[in-house]
Amino acid sequence: MSDSRTKGFVIAPGNVAPRYLRERLELVSGGRELEQSRWAVLTVLFIVTGAFGLPLLWRSDRFSRIEKCFWGVxxxxxxxxLFYGMFLMVRWSVGDAVK
Known part of the structure; x- marks a missing residue:
C-alpha cells in the first residue's frame, strides 16, 4: 500500500458535479446551448433520430411538461x-421481384 493520498470522487445520478469537474465538462462539450435550443431538439427528433431522440427532448429545459408529452406523441x-411506409415499400419491391 502506498502512503500517498489520492483524491477521488463519486457522482451519484441527479447530484450536481463539483465546480472543477463542471468547468472541465463545459470545456470538453462546449456547453449545452445547442442541446437546449428548441429548434435544434425538434430538428434532431424529426429529421435525424425519430423516437430514439426522445431522451434529448425530456432532458431539455426549454419545453414544458405538456409540450414534452405533445412532441413525444x-x-x-x-x-x-415512417417504419410502416418502409414496410410497404419493401413489401412492394419484394412482390415485384417474386413475380
Missing part, C-alpha cells in the same frame, strides 16, 4: 408512420 406517431 407526435414523434412516436411520425416514427411509426
Amino acid at each position: 407526435m414523434v412516436t406517431v411520425y416514427t411509426v408512420a
Whole structure:
C-alpha cells in the first residue's frame, strides 16, 4: 500500500458535479446551448433520430411538461408512420421481384 493520498470522487445520478469537474465538462462539450435550443431538439427528433431522440427532448429545459408529452406523441406517431411506409415499400419491391 502506498502512503500517498489520492483524491477521488463519486457522482451519484441527479447530484450536481463539483465546480472543477463542471468547468472541465463545459470545456470538453462546449456547453449545452445547442442541446437546449428548441429548434435544434425538434430538428434532431424529426429529421435525424425519430423516437430514439426522445431522451434529448425530456432532458431539455426549454419545453414544458405538456409540450414534452405533445412532441413525444407526435414523434412516436411520425416514427411509426415512417417504419410502416418502409414496410410497404419493401413489401412492394419484394412482390415485384417474386413475380
